[in-house]
Amino acid sequence: MTPSLKIDNLEVTFNRFRALRGVSLEVVPGESFGLVGESGSGKSTLLRAVAGLAPVTAGTIEVNGNLLGASRTKAFYREVQMVFQDPYGSLHPRQTVDRLLLEPLAVHGFGDIERRILRALDEVGLGSSFRFRYSHQLSGGQRQRVAIARALILEPSILLLDEPTSALDASVQAEVLNLLEKIRRDRKLTFVMVSHDLAVVTHMCDRLMVMQHGAEVERLTASELARRHVTQDYTRNLLVASQGFVRPVVQNA
Amino acid sequence: MSTMLTVDDLRVTFPTRTGAVNAVRGVSFTLGRERLGIVGESGSGKSQTGRAIMGLTPPHATITAKTLNFDGIDLLETSVKERRALRGNRISMILQDPKYSLNPVMSIGRQIVETLRTHEKVSKREARRRALDMLAAVQIRDPERVYDLHPHEVSGGMGQRAMIAMMLITGPELLIADEPTSALDVTVQLDVLGILDNLVRDRGMGLIFISHDLRLVSSFCDRVIVMYAGRIVEEIAATDLRNAKHPYTQGLLNCMPEIGADRHPLPTLDRKPEWAA
Numbered sequence: 001m002t003p004s005l006k007i008d009n010l011e012v013t014f015n016r017f018r019a020l021r022g023v024s025l026e027v028v029p030g031e032s033f034g035l036v037g038e039s040g041s042g043k044s045t046l047l048r049a050v051a052g053l054a055p056v057t058a059g060t061i062e063v064n065g066n067l068l069g070a071s072r073t074k075a076f077y078r079e080v081q082m083v084f085q086d087p088y089g090s091l092h093p094r095q096t097v098d099r100l101l102l103e104p105l106a107v108h109g110f111g112d113i114e115r116r117i118l119r120a121l122d123e124v125g126l127g128s129s130f131r132f133r134y135s136h137q138l139s140g141g142q143r144q145r146v147a148i149a150r151a152l153i154l155e156p157s158i159l160l161l162d163e164p165t166s167a168l169d170a171s172v173q174a175e176v177l178n179l180l181e182k183i184r185r186d187r188k189l190t191f192v193m194v195s196h197d198l199a200v201v202t203h204m205c206d207r208l209m210v211m212q213h214g215a216e217v218e219r220l221t222a223s224e225l226a227r228r229h230v231t232q233d234y235t236r237n238l239l240v241a242s243q244g245f246v247r248p249v250v251q252n253a
Numbered sequence: 254m255s256t257m258l259t260v261d262d263l264r265v266t267f268p269t270r271t272g273a274v275n276a277v278r279g280v281s282f283t284l285g286r287e288r289l290g291i292v293g294e295s296g297s298g299k300s301q302t303g304r305a306i307m308g309l310t311p312p313h314a315t316i317t318a319k320t321l322n323f324d325g326i327d328l329l330e331t332s333v334k335e336r337r338a339l340r341g342n343r344i345s346m347i348l349q350d351p352k353y354s355l356n357p358v359m360s361i362g363r364q365i366v367e368t369l370r371t372h373e374k375v376s377k378r379e380a381r382r383r384a385l386d387m388l389a390a391v392q393i394r395d396p397e398r399v400y401d402l403h404p405h406e407v408s409g410g411m412g413q414r415a416m417i418a419m420m421l422i423t424g425p426e427l428l429i430a431d432e433p434t435s436a437l438d439v440t441v442q443l444d445v446l447g448i449l450d451n452l453v454r455d456r457g458m459g460l461i462f463i464s465h466d467l468r469l470v471s472s473f474c475d476r477v478i479v480m481y482a483g484r485i486v487e488e489i490a491a492t493d494l495r496n497a498k499h500p501y502t503q504g505l506l507n508c509m510p511e512i513g514a515d516r517h518p519l520p521t522l523d524r525k526p527e528w529a530a
Contacts, residue, residue, distance in 0.1 A: 038438035169294040171522035174508035178518035203510035241439040244472030
């Protein structure tokens, strides 16, 4: 089976800073793959490099068996779409939801626009009453739903998710995560998801890669992580940290 | 335990074009030398509660309370000048993101010294020495170097330590921390909490820890207040959180994904209108 996404020895350099140092991974169709790490680990850079938003200096990226060049084609964006972290920043403030969803359809010359927009809104649980609102009239969770609808409207096969819920309240996060899972199941999508939150990634993904300083630390399955079968100290520290604050036992000096 | 802060029926109201918005609607609690957590989602009024105590509510909003008393001082009756003398001196506040809460055009050391010299008459040399000591106390390894750096030259964790140093240098009795670690990486988060924990314990401060993260707060605080739509829905000992009674508190705890728990789909919060009543 051709992998949906195959990355081989990818390097990204900003000026002289190596943000990614030779990362390789393979994601099979229908899989949900997670990237975990702290800020500066290169997890978002990896995703952005795939989307053509970061300067790749070495290595290759293949999508559905096609080697990607320096620039991305229109066909690429029909296959691969991205959802960004900040729903306040990723929607155009002066466009209505209708206009936001129309844009990708117009760019790619889709017909049957009316039906597609209504369906996309319906799919993310917003309903047609949201169609002519501006993004400032929506809550954070609703905005993220619009962003997901916009990504889905081109019927891509791969969705890149860059911290899709970290700007949301816990209860809204649960709703958006459930929505993403449902969509993945219904449309048989491939997910590559970035998060700093180990719990979110283990919940959403089958396999995951822990990253630090632009390189891979280790690769785990969600169940290995759940059983705490980790080999690297860094991952262990992350696991401990995600459990919350533990007051050190006070020693009598 | 002596009570340092008494809040009774605190209300904060913002006038808007579409009518009054009641951000805080009758919040009451007392605080001694302990760690109190205030938890809630965005818009629950948790930050506005903290800001009202600190005296940072915007002037166009109205604050009312039956009692808002800090160590015998009626905070509702104090003049602006008296409030200024309290703020940063006896009551301090740590804000969420050091990128925004530190002055970008002033070195870290100068900002700390400025805070100190606003409230105490000390010589420049003495102020510098105390600022360096304070930077060391928040576990900054090379205080001399960090003293001269500007906020953009340090990492988020380092910036938040500098913020804590600045807030604690006057030796406040009450510290309000509004999402002090939400902008930080998880491992850095724990370092910063550890520093905060030590300082609060050693100096016997009262701490109000405001956060959206119920689990983090319960691992750090003694007591937790859960807010929803401007009201307190539940007050509970942190160790007792598993036995929370209010469906909102339970919902908040349940809706977070957990490592090892296989729950698909995640339980979501079914908001009842009577919670906000």
